């Protein structure tokens with residue numbers, strides 16, 4: 001793999017290996033826009049360390065990015081980062097445990113998609129590593145991350161920390177670049193988009209004077225010309241080039257799925273075909289519409305799985321709550337990232353896991369699986385993509401505990417933690433390289449980086465299509481592009 005690295009990747013590789021070999025304990029941040037080969041480089045470094053019998057711990061902020069790294073897990077599960085974290089938190093790792101010894105022995109920590117995680121988490125890891133490595137928390141003998149070489153990486157144009165009920169300022173303030181540790185990071189920059197191939201369709205985007213790669217990057221940077229369509233509304237609407245557009249027709253979902261899942265009838269059972277395609281859209285409600293539409297196209301028996309829902313109450317008068325919130329009410333509740341009460345599936349349909357079931361075996365939140373058997377109590381299938389590609393896996397029902405401040409109880413839902421994934425929420429596509437992506441926007445995106453994540457998954461302009469539905473007075477070749485550029489202007493790639 002090392003022989004394949006481009007110049008910037010090789011420079012970064014050399015500096016990181018130098019830090020490990022000389023125990024320099026450098027904290028790196030690998031910065032590059034989508035497709036510049038960050039994941040490729042992590043894999044080259046991990047392979048090198050493996051050949052030297054040295055340990056690298058690889059984690060990512062999201063499950064799907066973790067599956068792209070050898071033995072990757074989410075950072076939260078690997079380092080036992082508390083769910084509710086503040087500026088003084090530490091991780092629940094006790095000295096002398098297997099995990100503590102693994103961290104002590106590791107030569108390198110890699111953390112992909114770091115910009116998605118709140119800065120408090122990195123600070124708590126640094127304090128925890130100091131404790132495990134017997135390094136003081138301050139003073140001349142203090143070392144960041146207990147003296148370990150660490151490589152954080154990611155792209156600030158993509159998802160930033162999600163902080164509930166917060167606005168632009170709090171989101172940017174939660175970012176790793178606002179951490180007291182940030183000034184001590186050595187930033188390594190990658191700038192060549194390795195995802196895009198050099199085909200003709202990448203050279204010219206008719207009408208906007210840019211090639212596809214330049215256009216994608218300008219979109220992510222927030223440098224495309226913008227306009228506003230009504231007084232007092234955001235002026236962040238951008239024009240999508242004509243050649244990337246699909247028109248809604250009578251049935252927009254039919255139009256976009258016919259385009260992205262062309263040759264579906266012949267290839268609907270092919271893992272390669274399915275794993276290279278997705279319709280991405282901002283909300284889960286639309287994801288469900290897309291998936292329901294596709295499910296109807298698949299021949300064969302549809303199996304329904306119903307959850308068993310109950311309340312965990314912190315009260316001595318459960319009867320009162322049982323009357324107020326009957327089972328039918330609990331069944332109707334829907335939450336982001338939680339399977340519905342009713343799931344309908346067929347053999348040969350692709351599903352996405354919604355929970356980390358067994359990260360060491362590739363079963364992470366975001367893993368895609370092609371179903372081969374629908375049992376009474378298990379679902380069997382083969383993993384699509386990532387380091388566990390084609391491996392057969394078994395998915396059980398699990399109990400999911402769901403807290404929501406709207407309800408005075410914890411919902412306990414026993415269900416298969418899966419959802420069909422012909423369509424997926426934009427944030428679930430982050431980190432993936434796909435052949436064909438349909439960006440379906442019945443409503444515009446609503447948060448930083450969403451449009452960029454969606455548009456930057458493909459290898460060529462030929463693989464990207466937008467279908468936009470706007471209110472009557474806004475043309476269907478315009479959509480919103482939300483970019484918090486202050487999150488990354490100081491570290492623009494060189």
Ligand SMILES: Nc1ncnc2c1ncn2[C@@H]1O[C@H](COP(=O)(O)OP(=O)(O)OP(=O)(O)O)[C@@H](O)[C@H]1O
Pocket residue numbers: 004005006009032033034035036037038039040041155194195196430431432433456
């Ligand atoms: N040096 C290289 N030689 C050949 N292919 C490469 C090289 N670097 C990256 N690639 C390929 O380019 C594509 C994008 O790379 P990768 O997924 O590592 O980018 P990334 O920076 O992690 O992207 P994102 O931020 O979107 O997750 C992948 O298909 C990868 O295999």
